[in-house]
Amino acid sequence: MMRSLLIIAAVACVALLLGAVLQPRGYAVRVVCLILLAASLGQCWNIVGGLANQVSLGHAAFFGIGAYTSTMLQIKFGLSPWAGLPIGMLFAALVSVLLSIPTMRLKGPYFSLATLAFGEACRIVATAATGLTGGPQGVSVPFAGNSWLLLQFRGAGAYVPVFVGLFVVVCVAFTLLANGRLGYMLRAIRENEDAAEVTGINTLGVRLAGGAISAALTAATGTMFAQFTFFIDPDIVFSATSISIRAALIAILGGVGTLAGPIVGALVIVPLEELLSAYLSNKAAGIAPLIFGLILIGIVVWRPSGLVSLVTQRRGRT
Amino acid sequence: MIAVLQALADGLMIGGVYGVIAVGLSLVFGVLGIVNFAQAEFMMLGMYVAWFAWRYLGLDPLVGAALSFVAVFCLGALVQRLLIQRIMKAPPVAQIFLTVGLLIVLENSALLLFGPEFRTVKTAYQTRALMIGPIFVSVSYLSAFVAAVIVSGGLWLVLTRTWIGRAIRATAQNPMAATLFGVDTRWIYAVAFGLGTGLSALGGGIVLSYSSVSPTSGSQYVVLMFTVVVLGGLGSVMGALVGGVIVGMIQSLSTLVMPIQLQNLALFTIFIALLAFRPQGLLGSPSR
Amino acid sequence: MTPIVEVAGVTVRFGGLVALSDVSFAVRPGEIIGLIGPNGAGKTTLFSALVGLNRPDAGAIALDGQRIDGLRPHRIARLGMTKTFQNTALFPAMTLLDNVVTAAAVRLPLGAARALARDCLEKVGLGAAADTDIDDLTFPQKALGEVARSLATAPKVLLLDEVMAALTPNEMDAVVATLRELRDREGITLVIVEHHMRAIMRISERILALNFGQLIASGTPAEVSRDPQVVTAYLGQPDASHA
Numbered sequence: 077m078m079r080s081l082l083i084i085a086a087v088a089c090v091a092l093l094l095g096a097v098l099q100p101r102g103y104a105v106r107v108v109c110l111i112l113l114a115a116s117l118g119q120c121w122n123i124v125g126g127l128a129n130q131v132s133l134g135h136a137a138f139f140g141i142g143a144y145t146s147t148m149l150q151i152k153f154g155l156s157p158w159a160g161l162p163i164g165m166l167f168a169a170l171v172s173v174l175l176s177i178p179t180m181r182l183k184g185p186y187f188s189l190a191t192l193a194f195g196e197a198c199r200i201v202a203t204a205a206t207g208l209t210g211g212p213q214g215v216s217v218p219f220a221g222n223s224w225l226l227l228q229f230r231g232a233g234a235y236v237p238v239f240v241g242l243f244v245v246v247c248v249a250f251t252l253l254a255n256g257r258l259g260y261m262l263r264a265i266r267e268n269e270d271a272a273e274v275t276g277i278n279t280l281g282v283r284l285a286g287g288a289i290s291a292a293l294t295a296a297t298g299t300m301f302a303q304f305t306f307f308i309d310p311d312i313v314f315s316a317t318s319i320s321i322r323a324a325l326i327a328i329l330g331g332v333g334t335l336a337g338p339i340v341g342a343l344v345i346v347p348l349e350e351l352l353s354a355y356l357s358n359k360a361a362g363i364a365p366l367i368f369g370l371i372l373i374g375i376v377v378w379r380p381s382g383l384v385s386l387v388t389q390r391r392g393r394t
Numbered sequence: 395m396i397a398v399l400q401a402l403a404d405g406l407m408i409g410g411v412y413g414v415i416a417v418g419l420s421l422v423f424g425v426l427g428i429v430n431f432a433q434a435e436f437m438m439l440g441m442y443v444a445w446f447a448w449r450y451l452g453l454d455p456l457v458g459a460a461l462s463f464v465a466v467f468c469l470g471a472l473v474q475r476l477l478i479q480r481i482m483k484a485p486p487v488a489q490i491f492l493t494v495g496l497l498i499v500l501e502n503s504a505l506l507l508f509g510p511e512f513r514t515v516k517t518a519y520q521t522r523a524l525m526i527g528p529i530f531v532s533v534s535y536l537s538a539f540v541a542a543v544i545v546s547g548g549l550w551l552v553l554t555r556t557w558i559g560r561a562i563r564a565t566a567q568n569p570m571a572a573t574l575f576g577v578d579t580r581w582i583y584a585v586a587f588g589l590g591t592g593l594s595a596l597g598g599g600i601v602l603s604y605s606s607v608s609p610t611s612g613s614q615y616v617v618l619m620f621t622v623v624v625l626g627g628l629g630s631v632m633g634a635l636v637g638g639v640i641v642g643m644i645q646s647l648s649t650l651v652m653p654i655q656l657q658n659l660a661l662f663t664i665f666i667a668l669l670a671f672r673p674q675g676l677l678g679s680p681s682r
Numbered sequence: 683m684t685p686i687v688e689v690a691g692v693t694v695r696f697g698g699l700v701a702l703s704d705v706s707f708a709v710r711p712g713e714i715i716g717l718i719g720p721n722g723a724g725k726t727t728l729f730s731a732l733v734g735l736n737r738p739d740a741g742a743i744a745l746d747g748q749r750i751d752g753l754r755p756h757r758i759a760r761l762g763m764t765k766t767f768q769n770t771a772l773f774p775a776m777t778l779l780d781n782v783v784t785a786a787a788v789r790l791p792l793g794a795a796r797a798l799a800r801d802c803l804e805k806v807g808l809g810a811a812a813d814t815d816i817d818d819l820t821f822p823q824k825a826l827g828e829v830a831r832s833l834a835t836a837p838k839v840l841l842l843d844e845v846m847a848a849l850t851p852n853e854m855d856a857v858v859a860t861l862r863e864l865r866d867r868e869g870i871t872l873v874i875v876e877h878h879m880r881a882i883m884r885i886s887e888r889i890l891a892l893n894f895g896q897l898i899a900s901g902t903p904a905e906v907s908r909d910p911q912v913v914t915a916y917l918g919q920p921d922a923s924h925a
Contacts, residue, residue: 178667178670179670182670197666200658204656260784267775271773273734273755273756277788317498324491362501365502369496370499372494372495377480
């Protein structure tokens with residue numbers, strides 16, 4: 077527990093330091109922001125995917141809800157994203173509870189399939205409900221100059237402390253869940269649901285709570301993403317590949333169910349993404365996702381417990 | 395009333411083709427116990443094979459579909475031996491992500507190799523239609539449906555009348571017992587995966603005769619395919635065929651009452667509801 | 683004295699198969715009951731119905747005077763009745779201590795749960811194995827570990843499904859002593875399923891015999907072992923050799 081909190085603090089300090097040192101409108105600091113967002117997203121997924129072992133392929137639904145809720149409230153009612161953020165989180169948590177009515181009892185691939193379909197359904201609704209979301213052509217976050225109140229800045233550098241805050245909240249939530257009472261219960265449910273029930277654990281309730289927390293934090297990440305990119309459309313924020321599967325990939329690459337997993341995963345994935353898109357994307361669309369697919373296959377076949385296990389295993393041996 | 399009849403006729407014919415696409419997915423699950431998220435991508439590859447056969451060999455896609463089957467059968471068997479075999483006993487998480495990884499790789503390989511354009515074929519009968527009573531029957535739908543029926547019949551013969559078919563069914567029911575009777579199950583798994591993906595590819599060739607192909611064709615069909623299979627009961631061959639017809643009819647009837655872009659929404663909703671309330675399928679008990 | 687568990691006309695069907703048919707009995711507080719019957723007689727099904735893992739198709743179950751049939755298992759566990767699993771079902775990715783902590787943490791904060799968990803492990807004689815991984819435990823240790831995990835739920839009634847399987851006679855005597863002590867010191871009512879006749883006849887004050895889902899006999903060990911129906915049920919059964 078203490079070790080986990082130290083890891084979080086160390087990563088946060090390094091990120092803050094980079095934010096202070098790097099050129100605030102430069103490219104490098106932008107990559108730092110993207111890594112923080114990706115690590116947060118992966119960690120949110122890790123709460124259900126890693127602790128409860130529910131392999132969600134629909135987290136884009138909550139990400140999109142967060143992004144759209146704060147953005148549309150700002151456009152339509154001039155509400156600050158700081159107010160939109162908790163509303164989006166609440167909304168996502170509610171949706172997650174509603175979704176769990178039909179999906180709660182599903183196991184393994186069935187749960188994944190249902191969540192995949194749900195994410196896609198959300199994308200379709202967001203595309204069709206033009207009045208609510210601006211439809212397929214997307215919406216822009218109106219820019220009114222640098223403002224903490226409206227959580228928008230010209231350069232990426234100013235976002236670093238905000239995203240570090242998000243990162244810390246998400247990681248601390250994961251740590252508390254993993255090591256706290258709820259963490260014990262989630263792990264018990266993952267191992268043997270009947271035995272968990274018989275020892276007094278309300279398996280439905282605990283999973284509902286875990287799912288709602290994960291959904292709410294994912295929505296918060298979505299809001300931050302919208303504030304950072306200034307433009308969202310349904311195909312971006314509700315994307316099965318670049319949000320739902322990517323969230324899982326980040327956690328799996330690093331190590332499912334571990335605090336360090338999504339952090340390591342994001343540190344590998346984001347720079348790789350940036351390199352690929354810088355050098356290749358103009359020539360060949362599809363090469364970056366192709367490589368991610370190969371990484372995913374490679375990890376599953378050769379190192380199912382993720383990159384983190386490279387370190388922990390070696391330590392275990394000596 | 396005529397509109398409804400028309401929709402039912404269209405739905406029946408398209409649904410027959412859906413059955414062929416989905417039967418491969420059901421077969422893979424029934425024999426290997428693996429939910430293959432990449433199944434629709436193999437179908438997409440089959441569509442490309444049929445397209446190239448039409449473009450460079452002048453083959454009608456319904457004939458080229460046979461080539462799709464052969465090519466994807468080989469690819470599928472290879473993928474099974476190299477990758478799927480390694481995760482046969484792994485936890486579901488590994489199985490999900492291996493096939494999701496495969497989905498991403500296949501889709502983007504197609505994008506790199508063939509580009510993002512939509513490709514279509516031209517056939518002599520494409521624009522023709524027959525009048526049966528008050529109903530229009532598009533010749534391409536009809537020929538696709540006939541092809542689907544022939545394929546289903548062929549599959550039935552293979553599964554019931556040949557040694558390999560019996561070995562596949564025996565392995566699906568009880569791999570241990572199959573081994574005792576001298577069946578090399580690892581080989582059967584490769585053949586079954588090849589057969590399953592090949593059938594979806596074949597269905598893809600048939601679909602191409604009235605539709606178009608692009609690298610994202612797979613993702614257009616993935617939920618549809620799973621809906622059909624879950625409707626018919628995962629692992630059931632007959633169920634997949636009947637499920638295909640039902641989904642075809644639902645889809646075609648829903649165009650009467652809702653805008654086209656919400657059609658898929660209806661499908662997804664039905665899918666989630668099915669998973670939640672009848673995971674064993676609407677038709678009978680699970681075969682596995 | 684009012685019964686702690688009262689089962690009235692419980693029937694459980696699986697599809698067309700009747701696993702339990704109109705089973706009725708009552709358990710007095712602090713009793714040690716042995717539940718016997720050939721394989722497939724419905725013993726595990728009865729346990730599952732009692733703790734809520736499957737719902738009776740007919741009949742009623744009461745715990746301490748309160749109807750519990752239809753409640754979810756965690757509610758029944760919190761009301762004071764839980765069971766161990768045949769072949770054991772400890773959570774494999776945790777240490778033995780964490781297994782027990784999990785059960786205690788349902789109603790206690792973590793610190794108190796840890797203390798209680800150590801206490802429960804001591805009671806079954808597994809204090810020294812607390813930090814062992816589940817895979818490294820012997821079968822008897824796993825069985826007792828599961829008893830400890832159940833104890834952490836503070837049960838009034840504990841249903842034990844073959845905790846003495848695969849034990850040597852000496853180990854069995856130790857477990858019998860441990861279980862007796864639990865009843866004597868904490869007043870926990872025990873219902874025990876066991877194939878080993880010598881052990882169950884020794885520990886039980888009353889025996890219930892099931893066959894084909896029906897209760898065929900009930901009485902002291904001596905009475906039940908002379909019951910013609912019970913003798914017939916066991917004749918030809920491999921378990922008869924133990925009797």
